[in-house]
Amino acid sequence: MADNDVDHSAANRQLREAQIVADSRLALDGGNPVRQEPWPTYDRGAVCVHPDDEAAALRAIRSHLYFRYDYRPAHETECAQFEAQLCRYFECKHALATSSGTTALALAIMAAGIEPGSLIACPGFTFAATPSAIILAGCQPFLVDVDENLHLDVADLRSRWTPEVKAIMVVHMRGFAGDMAALINFADEMGVPVFEDAVPALGAELDGRKLGTFGLAGAFSTQSDKALNSGEGGFLLTDDSSLFARATVLSGAYEGRLRRHFPDGEPPIATDLDLPLLSFRMDEIRAALLRAELDRLPIRLAAFRRNYDYVATALADIAGMHIRRPVAPGAYLGEAFIFLVPVGAAQWFARALCHEGIEARNLGSDADTNIRAFWNWRFMFPGMETAAIKELLPNATRYLQRAVDIPLSSTLSEADCDQLVAAVRKVVGALATTTDEGASSAWAGHR
Ligand SMILES: Cc1ncc(COP(=O)(O)O)c(C=O)c1O
Known part of the structure; x- marks a missing residue:
């Protein structure tokens, strides 16, 4: 792609984002959310059945x-x-x-x-x-x-x-x-x-x-x-x-x-x-x-891939945000968008996204019992305190605490993906001014 093509697409994206984000104040702080309708997920019927x-x-x-x-x-x-x-x-x-x-x-x-x-x-x-x-x-x-x-x-x-x-x-x-x-x-x-x-x-x-x-x-x-x-x-x-x-x-x-x-x-x-x-x-x-x-599986797989690549490409330039990397090019389905932010910012980040109308979870949140985090598998650790369980796998603990997880249904439209991208950028943009000092200083310290 020629340089000016890149400029065009970046400029177009910024224009679309400006149209989507009518209010730069976070919904978490009382502003207007990026999206009003529920984020499409399987348990809300967002599935491909022909x-x-x-x-x-x-x-x-x-x-x-x-x-x-x-x-x-x-x-x-x-x-x-x-x-x-x-x-x-x-x-x-x-x-x-x-x-x-x-x-x-x-x-x-x-x-x-x-x-x-x-x-x-x-x-x-x-x-x-x-x-x-x-x-x-x-x-x-x-x-x-x-x-x-x-x-x-x-x-x-x-x-x-x-x-x-x-x-x-x-x-x-x-x-x-x-x-x-x-x-x-x-x-x-x-x-x-x-x-x-x-x-x-x-x-x-x-x-x-x-x-x-x-x-x-x-x-x-x-x-x-x-x-x-x-x-x-x-x-x-x-x-x-x-x-x-x-x-x-x-x-x-x-x-x-x-x-x-x-x-x-x-x-x-x-x-x-x-x-x-x-x-x-x-x-x-x-x-x-x-x-x-x-x-019809190939059609569904192409939709997963299209949505994932669209979102990951549009957010690749954000400093402080580590998008999960595959072990080889293309070695992923695209059913979820996971990225890591600095410790101390992830819980706030996921909450802010939810207020913007994008379903997001901090995988290792203390405020949640996400069943994908090993320390919530209590059936394996009878009588053990959570803090002691977390010490068993220090890296998994650290990375899950930093991870934000957004489901990407294969039914997402380009407009849905644009809203996701705009919401993430809005939340990143608000980090400098948020009253949540923990989140903003965590982010500032790792940029
Ligand atoms: C990683 C993983 N393994 C196994 C399962 C179990 O599949 P099932 O619910 O069909 O038993 C799930 C379910 O979502 C899963 O995510």
């Missing part, structure tokens, strides 16, 4: 055949067709539709034969479902620190390592890929498998390969907040046929139903009677809905 998706779900409802293992040949069922479609889309050997992302994660661990009671490493920044799934599989979460970009820190994992750790669970949190090359090298050195919690990154890629296909198995959710939405649901991907067979039995394939998952030969396990049945299956109605949504 009439064709609804028709597909209705087709399944009207069939009255809701159980995946009925009299029909497997290839006629919605679940088996969804799984076949997933294998093509992700270029992997096996897919198993499940009742949720949490159950897909637990199935991966159990089916890999990780001994109950083993430690499984996972980052201190993830949804509480990750350590919960490890517990569901009979193991214990072993927490690892994160770096400034909120990725699992492989150097920290190495420094904490103990031989009781029998697997690593990487999480592509908020859609950003973990450093898979470094993690897989390290896991190989230690002789343990890597599982991927790819729940927040459905469809995102790292170096041209889909997340969730790097490790021994990858788990995904299709809960409403995700790139595929069936309200609840999930799936597991793997190239390991034995793991897949065991996961399928555990999920509830009894009395020979496992054979339906191996149409070209016998399943690679001798019997399905050695494993308990946990009823983690998906039903036909969800699978029908998801099949239709998967056809």
Whole structure:
């Protein structure tokens, strides 16, 4: 792009911002907010569901055949067709539709034969479902620190390592890929498998390969907040046929139903009677809905990417604000915009944005119990004080305390993105004059 093009776009953006921000006084201080309508999020219905998706779900409802293992040949069922479609889309050997992302994660661990009671490493920044799934599989979460970009820190994992750790669970949190090359090298050195919690990154890629296909198995959710939405649901991907067979039995394939998952030969396990049945299956109605949504997934992914890149580019020049960096160019989904501001300013910053009509949370806020911050996983730390829990992972604590998190629905319009950009700039501009001295001096000290 020529220099004067850059000038033009910057000038245009400033003009648009001036039009959007009618009142430079913060809404927090009684000024007019940038935006009046609620910020679009999935729980307010801001999801992509096309009439064709609804028709597909209705087709399944009207069939009255809701159980995946009925009299029909497997290839006629919605679940088996969804799984076949997933294998093509992700270029992997096996897919198993499940009742949720949490159950897909637990199935991966159990089916890999990780001994109950083993430690499984996972980052201190993830949804509480990750350590919960490890517990569901009979193991214990072993927490690892994160770096400034909120990725699992492989150097920290190495420094904490103990031989009781029998697997690593990487999480592509908020859609950003973990450093898979470094993690897989390290896991190989230690002789343990890597599982991927790819729940927040459905469809995102790292170096041209889909997340969730790097490790021994990858788990995904299709809960409403995700790139595929069936309200609840999930799936597991793997190239390991034995793991897949065991996961399928555990999920509830009894009395020979496992054979339906191996149409070209016998399943690679001798019997399905050695494993308990946990009823983690998906039903036909969800699978029908998801099949239709998967056809349109590329459109949804392009919308995530377009919105994220628009916002991140427009805010890249703000001193004092660190926008989360991907491990490789383009290695993110774009479902959330996360940036770090100086300690002491983040809580105020998120509150000011909310008053401007943009939904924002300080991930490590004291005023909140954000379930993505490890110190709120009290089920892991009975009887411990919060301050002592935070000391276990000092970097995750510090970075989450500085992090502001804004959900970016794929339904956002350019006008929504412009309002977000204008609101962030308005809040930054007001830092110099805000009466919150803590926030303004924290910002001034780190510029
Ligand atoms: C990182 C992560 N892992 C696992 C899950 C669990 O998925 P589900 O709600 O489908 O069980 C979630 C849910 O949002 C998540 O964000």
